[in-house]
Amino acid sequence: MMARVAIVTGGTRGIGEAISTALKAVGCTVAANYAGNEARAQAFTERTGIRAFKWDVADHEACAAGVAAVEAELGPVDIVVNNAGITRDGTLLRMDYQAWKDVIDTNLGGCFNMAKATFAGMKGRGWGRFVNIGSINGQAGQYGQVNYAAAKSGIHGFTKALAQEGAKFGITVNAIAPGYIDTDMVAAVPQDVLTKIVAKIPVGRLGEAEEIARGVVFLCGEEAGFVTGSTLSINGGQHMY
Secondary structure, three states: OOOOEEEEOOOOHHHHHHHHHHHHOOOOOEEEEEEEOOHHHHEEEEEHOOEEEEEEEEOOOHHHHHHHHHHHHOEOOOOOOEOOOOOOOEEEOOHHHHHHHHHHHHHHHHHHHHHHHHHHHHHHHOOEEHHHEEHHHHHOOOOHHHHHHHHHHHHHHHHHHHHHHHHHHHHHEEEEOOOOOOOHHOOOOHHHHHHHHHHHOOOOOOOHHHHHHHHHHHHHHHHOOOOOOEEEEOOOOOOOO
């Protein structure tokens, strides 16, 4: 891959860390965005040599400023991986409005904010890649996750619409819908629930973060220029459609 500058939101932990390191390995200059965990971000940079930049993707102005800071230091941004995501689980009857708003604003709003900050530059240069990380739970729904499922489902619609806008400018927009991946987020699920989840995965195991990262690297490459508006499901066969 050419020496492109890539931003990975939520890029210092879990799936995001795997994506950041995989893009660096194929020659990209990577900026890993993070929201709060300073210690984890510092440890990530020391371990990988990848610069970490702090801003909240739910904040529209912060995204514009964050992208400007990355471009001032590293150069024009050609690749954006919208990976940042949070959960605030609960059934509708128990979910307060803030839990709804926080998840929508971060998981879905973050995609809009980051695209708004970078799309014009990509258009001007005639090349760009967006990869938006959706979820199996945005495709199939999940009990206790109306906020998360709505946000992730929204990502799939956002991807298809923006792909139509970007196509004539050499900008591709795709999504990856991970299934259950062996990360901190999944590790927080109670063991008895996790056992039931794995039992429903045909390949019989959780996915690895690196398996998602390989999909991202492919979609960001020069050779993926004819792939746009697509969703790549990486879920071990748990949900097929």
